[in-house]
Amino acid sequence: MQDIVIKGATIIDGTGGVETQADIGIREGLIDAVGQVSAGHIEIDGTGLVLAPGLIDTHAHDDGAFLRHPDMTFKLSQGVTTVVSGNCGFSAIPADPAADRRQASGGILSGLGGDFTDLAGYFDAVLRGHPAINNMMLVGHNTIRSMTLSNPKAEPTLAELATMKDYVTQALEQGACGFSTGLIYHPGRYSETEEIIALARIAGDAGALYTTHMRNEGDHLLDAVEEALEIGREAQVHTHISHHKAAGPKNWGKVVASLNRIDDAIKTGQAVSLDVYPYTAGSGRMIEYFNLDRINRELAEVIRIASCPAFRQYEGCMLKDLAEAQQVDITDLVRDILTAPRGDATICIQFVIDEQDVIHNLKWPDMMVGSDGIPDLRGKPHPRLFGTFAKILGHYVRDEAIMPLPEAIRRMTSLPAATFGLTHRGMIKAGYHADLVLFDPKTIADQATYDEPQTLATGIESVIVNGKVAFTKGQHQNAGSGQMLRYRKTAHTNP
């Protein structure tokens, strides 16, 4: 007797190969049988639906969300069963319980708290809350740099560099899949390439990854790609470039040259991979994008406020509309927001990306998908948090025919599973973990918009996480079956 049987669905197994018809049996958290299966305690009718491996979000900032929102509805409801957190150089760990968590987490990891200091402690804390989905972690450069350096704008002393290396080593030993940077952010932006190479080499030696939000994604995109590739070569580490884009109208189209350069590096044998989010707006902590002495008017004109503790009434509004209504200069408005109490916690959405570049990125053969969602649910977050994966499957695959469905599934399952070391996940295969999504390819669609960003996707029938039905027919099942994954190892278990 199986725990769960799914009958009659069209199987897309994650390898990119053709669709097949088969029944699936699930037992003790694993896919037990594919083909003809016996009866199950729970039987799910998959007629007319597609069954695929659970989707993998390669770029998440869910470190704090796992503690604050263990239901993880914004990901689970899209069919996502695993996220990679700790991106852009910001991670929950290492942590100093006595320090202000918002400092080291850059203000984008909402929900951090607790008394953990390292990855094992963080995993224990998350598991106590019975998370709905799985998490794989990176250790972030900005976080370790702000914890270690007495002057974060300076170079580390040799002793400080040694401390930083110890943090990376410890996180990797405890199961992190790599080391991440966010080189446009404080304090990573003050680091020289040599510092990153020294730290990334530890990940390289462990066979893990170096992931990067590059130093520049606009005027100097191509220089930043060179730096990322140099770090990969020198540190002998697989380099993963996060949310590949060309920001700002005068840079649109540069993703073509950037991808060509990456193709050349791959041809020489260098390990490089990428992800993208399927939207023409980015999002982040507003204070990181402005120099208060010289406020960039052009950028301010395309910014919308996502969350703003100082002025809740601004959430969901474009700065240009607010400035017009108040009859103030837009640059003064930016200064007012950012210098208000807790103004530095403002999260904004900036419309700086060209749709053609999004499409060009998605057409690159091994492009993965990362939501880059910022899980601050108090305001109007970027819709990518709730919509990314349904938008790929509905809009880009079905409506725009950018790629065949099995290929899209491969890019969101077996490919990221292999890249990020998710052992026995990302395929529908006997013996693999039963992370699965059952959806209707005819109706799947993102419903999250900039005005109503917290709207669940449609077309997701059921989501199974580690053999438990976690979400079905629009209802969260509170299965709490998510696991804390360790790179190329079995999951972390509570002591």
Ligand code: ZN
């Ligand atoms: Zn980033």
Ligand code: CU
């Ligand atoms: Cu990010």
